[in-house]
Amino acid sequence: MIGIIGIVLIFTGFLISIVLLIASKNNHNVPSPKKNNGKYAILIPARNESKVIEDLLISIENQTKKIKAGDVYVIVEDKNDPTISIAHKHKMKIVFKKDLSLRRKGYALNDAVVEILDSGKKYDAYFIMDADNVLDVDFVKNMEKSINAGYDIGIGYRNCKNGNDSVVAAASALTFSMINELSNRKKLSDTRTLTISGTGFYIRGEVLENLGGYPFHSLTEDYELTLYAVLNNLTTTYNCDAKFYDEQPILYSRSITQRTRWIKGYFEARRKYVRSIRGSITKNDKNFASKLTEVVGVRQYILMVIGAVLYLISKFADIVIKADVVSNVIRIVLFSLLIYMALVIFTAILFILEDGKLNLSRKMKIKALFFNPIFLAGYVRCAVIALFNKNLGWEVIEHNRNLEKK
Numbered sequence: 001m002i003g004i005i006g007i008v009l010i011f012t013g014f015l016i017s018i019v020l021l022i023a024s025k026n027n028h029n030v031p032s033p034k035k036n037n038g039k040y041a042i043l044i045p046a047r048n049e050s051k052v053i054e055d056l057l058i059s060i061e062n063q064t065k066k067i068k069a070g071d072v073y074v075i076v077e078d079k080n081d082p083t084i085s086i087a088h089k090h091k092m093k094i095v096f097k098k099d100l101s102l103r104r105k106g107y108a109l110n111d112a113v114v115e116i117l118d119s120g121k122k123y124d125a126y127f128i129m130d131a132d133n134v135l136d137v138d139f140v141k142n143m144e145k146s147i148n149a150g151y152d153i154g155i156g157y158r159n160c161k162n163g164n165d166s167v168v169a170a171a172s173a174l175t176f177s178m179i180n181e182l183s184n185r186k187k188l189s190d191t192r193t194l195t196i197s198g199t200g201f202y203i204r205g206e207v208l209e210n211l212g213g214y215p216f217h218s219l220t221e222d223y224e225l226t227l228y229a230v231l232n233n234l235t236t237t238y239n240c241d242a243k244f245y246d247e248q249p250i251l252y253s254r255s256i257t258q259r260t261r262w263i264k265g266y267f268e269a270r271r272k273y274v275r276s277i278r279g280s281i282t283k284n285d286k287n288f289a290s291k292l293t294e295v296v297g298v299r300q301y302i303l304m305v306i307g308a309v310l311y312l313i314s315k316f317a318d319i320v321i322k323a324d325v326v327s328n329v330i331r332i333v334l335f336s337l338l339i340y341m342a343l344v345i346f347t348a349i350l351f352i353l354e355d356g357k358l359n360l361s362r363k364m365k366i367k368a369l370f371f372n373p374i375f376l377a378g379y380v381r382c383a384v385i386a387l388f389n390k391n392l393g394w395e396v397i398e399h400n401r402n403l404e405k406k
Contacts, residue, residue, distance in 0.1 A: 003314030009307030016300035020293055024190040027289040031150035031235040038065075040140065040202070041116065041123040042072045045108040047097075049131035050082040052247070057090045059134045065141040069093075071123070073116070074131075075108045083131070105198070106221035110214040117212065123205040129244070130199040134161065136243035143202055143242045152207055152234040153225075155184065156200040156242035163360045165250045170360055170368040171375035172248035172255055174350055181353040184238040193229050193290040194236040198222035200244045207234065218272065220265025227273035230294050231280060233287045245359065255375075256382060263379070263386040270297060305380060308339065343373030 042060060046053050053074070060072055069091035076083055077097045084094055095112045109128065116123070125147050127140070139156060146154035157180065160173035176197060184194045198221070208214060218224040229236055249255045274295060281291050312335065318328045347369050351358075360368065 001314075002317065003311050006307040006310030006312075006314060009303045009310065011307075013300040013303035013307065016296065016303070020289075020296060020300075023292050024186070024192060024289045027191045027287060029191045029193070029233055029235055029287040029290065031152070031237075033148065033150045034204075036124050036144075036147050038144070039123050040067055040071065040125050040127060041121075041205075042067060042127045042129055043075065043109055043112050044073065044129050044131055045075045045105050046083050046087075046131040047075075047077050047108075048081055048083065050086055053083055053131040054086050054090075055134050056129065056131060057086065057092060059137075059139075061090065062137050063135065063140045064138050065144055067140060073112045075112050102217075104217055104219065104221065106214060106217040106224070109221070110217070113208050113214045114212070117209065122209070125202040125204050126208060127202045128199060130246060132161070132247040133199055134245045136245075139242050139244055142239055146237045146239050146242075147202065147204070149237070150235065151237040152204045153194075153196060153229060153236045154202050154242070155180070155194055155197060155236070155238050156244050157238075157240045157357065158197055158200050159243055159245045159357065159359045161245045161247045161359070162250065163248065163358065164364050165248075167364065167367045167371045168252050168255050168375070169248040169250045170364050171372050172258075173358060173360070174347065174368060174372055174375075177350055177354050177358055180238055180240070181350060187290075188236075188238050190289060191235075192293065193226065193234070193287065194238055196222045196226045196229070196236070199246060200242075218265050218269040220262055220269060223262075223266055224269040224272065227269055227277065227294060230287065230290045231273060231277050240357075243357075252378075256378060256385075259379060260382040260385045260389070263382050264389075267386070270294075308335075311335065340373050343376055344369060347372040 044053070044056065057072070060067060061069075070093060072090075072092040073095050074083065074087040074092050075095045075097060077100055079096070087094055095115055097108050098111050099107065113126070125143075127143070129135075143154050143156060158176040160169065163170045163173045179195055179197065187194050203225075216222075216224040216228065228234070249258055274297070277291050278295050281288060281295075285291065312332060315328045315332045315335070319325050351365060351369070358365075
């Protein structure tokens with residue numbers, strides 16, 4: 001009976017996915033060209049990032065579409081932070097975080113935006129970058145095409161600086177490839193709201209001016225921004241030509257901590273926005289599919305995972321109750337192998353779609369092909385920790401890697 005329930009849950013999860021896929025064709029949230037004077041700001045939260053930030057600042061200086069040093073804002077906490085001297089060396093501006101007890105990234109960004117707005121400066125767009133990033137020379141130039149097209153928010157192509165350091169770093173890089181090459185490309189073709197990553201994106205200046213700052217302070221402020229964009233029908237785009245690189249965790253334990261924080265922040269942001277999104281849906285809503293997708297959330301995947309677990313439990317129970325050890329062990333092994341091979345094929349499809357752009361050696365790609373299913377299964381563990389750990393919060397992530405070439 002448990003096995004049958006498991007199969008029904010898996011089927012239900014697939015059915016929900018199909019319904020969402022059909023609904024995605026009923027979205028018409030398209031941008032209209034807006035005036036653009038070509039004046040941009042870059043905001044960089046940079047608490048104790050002296051080991052890596054200079055590479056980012058040099059890559060900003062080397063942009064084919066120039067941004068003045070005075071329009072680059074490095075946000076720090078401590079006046080003794082060596083990051084400050086590096087920013088001054090490159091004539092970038094320093095913004096000091098106002099309240100050090102508010103430790104999340106969104107608060108740092110808010111302090112910078114409020115300071116800029118209070119000064120009377122106006123920018124057509126704000127780029128949000130992490131201190132460990134490195135920009136391709138045409139990053140801003142390519143993003144400007146999206147700004148000119150009228151999109152409120154634009155996301156760049158997130159590549160990895162250190163994917164060859166470990167198979168964990170490679171699998172972490174694949175996570176963002178999965179979000180962009182599978183999810184965001186499909187959403188873009190359907191004019192749905194894209195999933196915004198925490199770095200390497202711009203947000204139109206008038207959006208932040210209307211908000212009076214950057215009021216996204218969840219544990220995952222990027223997902224909170226995504227939900228705000230869904231609720232308010234902001235237009236979003238994915239620009240795969242706007243490339244940048246960032247550092248991925250090389251230790252599995254660090255990856256678990258990072259992903260657990262993402263999941264915790266995911267539910268935190270949903271509690272804040274989903275009820276409003278549900279209430280905003282109308283019959284002729286131009287962003288109907290985006291709103292429906294966020295209201296459903298990840299329920300279909302949860303159902304599939306629970307279904308698979310119940311099926312495996314039923315087979316273990318058969319071993320104990322029926323003593324039919326051999327046939328049920330074979331079923332368990334075959335079912336587990338089926339899931340594993342499906343995820344291997346899924347990973348192979350990701351490598352095909354990214355078409356050699358990902359900064360990984362051939363040897364590391366082969367390792368990641370067979371490790372990624374285990375890495376993805378780790379999200380179940382992260383979800384359990386996030387569910388029961390009430391004290392989980394923001395923590396400092398140390399960056400120290402420079403860009404490496406495959």
